[in-house]
Amino acid sequence: MTAYGSFPGARPRRLRTTPALRRMVAETRLHPADLILPAFVREGIGEPVPIQAMPGVVQHTRDTLRKAAVEAREAGVAGIMIFGVPEDGKKDALGTAGTDPEGILQVAIRDVRAEVGDELVIMSDLCLDEYTDHGHCGVLTADGRVDNDATLERYAEMAQVQADAGVHVVGPSGMMDGQIGVVRDALDTIGKEDVSILAYTAKYSSAFYGPFREAVGSSLTGDRKTYQQDPANVRESLRELALDLEEGADMVMVKPAGPYLDILAKVAESVDVPVAAYQISGEYAMVEAAAEKGWINREAAIAETLLGIKRAGANMILTYWATEVARRIGATD
Numbered sequence: 001m002t003a004y005g006s007f008p009g010a011r012p013r014r015l016r017t018t019p020a021l022r023r024m025v026a027e028t029r030l031h032p033a034d035l036i037l038p039a040f041v042r043e044g045i046g047e048p049v050p051i052q053a054m055p056g057v058v059q060h061t062r063d064t065l066r067k068a069a070v071e072a073r074e075a076g077v078a079g080i081m082i083f084g085v086p087e088d089g090k091k092d093a094l095g096t097a098g099t100d101p102e103g104i105l106q107v108a109i110r111d112v113r114a115e116v117g118d119e120l121v122i123m124s125d126l127c128l129d130e131y132t133d134h135g136h137c138g139v140l141t142a143d144g145r146v147d148n149d150a151t152l153e154r155y156a157e158m159a160q161v162q163a164d165a166g167v168h169v170v171g172p173s174g175m176m177d178g179q180i181g182v183v184r185d186a187l188d189t190i191g192k193e194d195v196s197i198l199a200y201t202a203k204y205s206s207a208f209y210g211p212f213r214e215a216v217g218s219s220l221t222g223d224r225k226t227y228q229q230d231p232a233n234v235r236e237s238l239r240e241l242a243l244d245l246e247e248g249a250d251m252v253m254v255k256p257a258g259p260y261l262d263i264l265a266k267v268a269e270s271v272d273v274p275v276a277a278y279q280i281s282g283e284y285a286m287v288e289a290a291a292e293k294g295w296i297n298r299e300a301a302i303a304e305t306l307l308g309i310k311r312a313g314a315n316m317i318l319t320y321w322a323t324e325v326a327r328r329i330g331a332t333d
């Protein structure tokens, strides 16, 4: 077959000849139903507030969040992941606003559920960092360390108020040991056995969360290295994965996505539950910033990052571009 010096015996280029051929042989395709829109809702504002480090993303009012949910559904997006930002002055050491049935996240879940019902999967961030005055994902001990087990009690309560508000899926993102088991128990105890858990299984301590901290008005001064994972490690993720599955995770997530495609591929190979990846704020900001400078083709770059994440094994992708990309796919396919 191989011919030296005359003609190549194999010509992979043949299947790249026309757009139609390339489309036919594509191994990976993005579909609107692969996408989940993360969205921020802020208490007590009259107008949406733009997030400087995430051009095009806002802190929604209750009203505009509803609209964003409807637009996402109309574009065919699978779900929405809601983050609540409490009013200034409502943060405290225990993150009380996170368990208040009238807290912003709970109210927003009810709003969105009333608006779109079961037509969009409604998900909620289950973590304390948006609500604590120190900005950590848990409560602190007297000497300022994050208290794992005391935090679990807060998460149990959060899971219950979010479920009562009508969420379909809770997303525990605080990386406390035992959080999935405790949340499962808390949900089952109040008869919410149908509420699913999307476990943030491999959540790395990442510099790329920077813009998110602005998005939720984070008060954090230190870092999260005692609970989020070290970017140097792979085996640690597989251990977290085994624990989350044992504790009852229905779906698992890798986060960030782009810099951790190796982890995503390994997780996807080794589980029989759906796998999500979160393309986070810094991944979004980098593409937007480079595109704004005219250094890359924005739409092509967005599509390529998402295709890469899907190719690595993600069934679902959380991305701030969800609605925009879903519309584009709908228009061309």
Ligand code: PBG
Residues within 6 Å of the ligand: 125, 127, 128, 129, 130, 137, 173, 174, 208, 209, 210, 211, 212, 213, 224, 279, 280, 281, 282
């Ligand atoms: C924690 C949480 C974070 C993100 C989602 N949930 C931030 C953090 O751990 O500091 C980051 C999402 C993003 O950067 O887009 N509640």
